[in-house]
Amino acid sequence: MISEAEIMKLNFPDAPKVADTLPGPKTKEIWDKSWKYETPTRVGGSYLQFVWDTALGSTIKDPDGNLFIDMTGGLGVNNVGHSHPRVVETVLKQAPKLMHTLDMVNGPRAALAEKLAEIMPQGLKNNCFTAFDASGSGAIETAIKYAKMITGKKEIIAFQGAYHGVYGHSLALTVSPHYRNGYEPFVSNAHHLPYGYCYRCFIGAKYPECGMACAKYLDYVLNTPYTGITQPACVIVEPIQGEGGYCPPPNEFFPIVAEACKKAGALLIVDEIQAGFGRTGKMWAIENWGGVEPDMLVWGKGVAGELPLTGVAVRAEYQSKLEVGSQPATFPGNALACAVALTNIDIMTDPETDLMGRARVVGEEIMNIYREAQKTSPVIGEVRGKGFMMCVELVKNKETKEPIDGEKAFGLMIALQNKGILNFVCGRYGNGFRFMPPLTTPKAYFEKAAKTFVQLVKEQEGDLQK
Structure with a gap:
């Protein structure tokens, strides 16, 4: 496993280090100007007065030289860290040679499709083909279109709390009112069922006494007459809900869901x-x-990390059910992005550095910091997650689970930023603080972020309960 000393070399030293007053003058000038020339529908760029200038590993500098610890990880983009030296080397090597090729075959693209098949989970491993895209919403669109064509059915089952994107089918599957209101009507035949969010069980039960009612309800709806679902093409699910609150369901959830899908076709x-x-x-x-x-x-x-590339891995047996040439595209499979993706896979699967093993170990240690604080805090309702994907949900009352006010959650997020910690909230009530830094985050930096958060929560406990 990579040492902490080697991890630190992938980051700026001495983080965080920020001025007493934020934002600084250079940052504010750029941020203010962005409001004139950019859309207000942006999310992070609209809420936080923050401007990126330079980033390395899990650290960010703004135009005024303030140094921050990044607890956002690009919301899942920067898994190997910002500007990893091997990624930069790949860009410099590939960019002069070839970048854009339309949606046509190029060397890095062909190699990536083969490599992806090798690293897929059981069922898809060395038994799949890939459809490339350039955005998450686009990849979801492709998956749903394929499911309809493969099965000849038209109904889509998603889950309450889901986020799958903001275009067409993907927006119909996303449930946050903030992303939906004003963009109606949505694509038809999308249905939402309860997710395995045990802290806020849809029937108010406790696990395991609940008997996995959420997963069994899916089975009931899919495989029982007169439920209103007659042509289920697919069930789409996040293994751990993201925007819905970083919720990992119980161990029994996915086996029941998978079996229900199989029975329903x-x-x-x-x-x-x-x-x-x-x-x-x-x-x-x-x-x-x-x-x-x-x-x-x-x-x-x-x-692909810092370059736009997404895709769908599909079981090989379904290739013959898709119409040849039925989905044209321009940017998917860009040679530069594919070359970077190959490098990222090499970094992630390197047994010497073992970033995934480190994420399990360090992630558990950080979770224990939050769990220890939860024992005495009246507002830390639940600590949950896996690896470097974790959430602390704050409530006014641990018995009633009433969420803290959204404005106070935002205020706490700003307080973290003023301490040099960049963080975003999540969850159905906006009361979940997510910690998902790059896997190349030094343990000392992650501990600093966690302890800073815990201290701020402790200082604000009285106000958060109001």
Whole structure:
């Protein structure tokens, strides 16, 4: 496993280090100007007065020279860290040779499709073909279109709390009102069922006494007459919900879901865009539920890292069911992005550095910091997650689980930024603080971020309960 000294070399030293007043003048000037020339529909760029200037590993500098620890990890993009030296080397080598090729074969693209088949989970491993895309929403669109063509059915089953994108089918599957309101009507035949979010069980039960009612309800709806679902093409699910609150369901959840899909003749699609590529300590998050074999796996973010590349891995047996040339595209499979993806896979699978093993070990140690604080804090309702994908959910009252106010959650996020910690909230009530830094984050930096968060929560406990 890579040493902490070697990990530190991939980052700026002495983080965090910020001025007493943020944002600084250079940052504010650029940020203010962005409001004139950029859309207000941006998310991070609209809420946080933050401007990126330079980044390395898990550290970021703004234009005023303030140094931050990145707890966002690009929301799953920067799994090997910002500007990893091997990635930079690949860009410098590939860019002068070849970049854009339309949606046509090139050397890095062909090599990546083969490599992806080698690292897929059970069921898809060396038994799949890849459809490339350039965005997560686009990859989800492709997966749903394929499911309809393969099965000849038209209904799509997703889950409450889901986020799958913001275009067409993907927006119909995403449930946050903030992303949906004003963009109606949505693509038809999308249905949402309860997810395995045990802290807020849809029937108010406790695990395991619940008997896995959420997963069994899916089975009931798919495989019982007169439920209103008659043509299920697919069930699409995040192994760990992202925007929904970084919720890993119980061990029994996915085996029941997979079996229900099999009985109904519906394809099982796992959306690994945010949770996948080593983040949970496994190459794919679904591998934390051993034995589950998806029909498709949607990947993105961390695979090509800082270059836009996503895709769908589809079981080989379905290739003959798709119409040749039926989905034209311009940018998917860009040679530069594919070359970087190959490098990222090499970094992630290197047994000497063992970033995934380190994510399991260090992630558990950091989770224990939050769990220890939870014992005495009246507002830390739940600590959950796997590897470097974790969430602390804050509540006004641990008995009633009433969420803290959204404005106060935002205020806490700003307080973290003022301490040099960049962090975003998540969850159905915006009360979950997610910690998903690059896997190349020094343990000392992660501990600093965790302890800073715990201290701020302790200082604000009285106000958070109001």
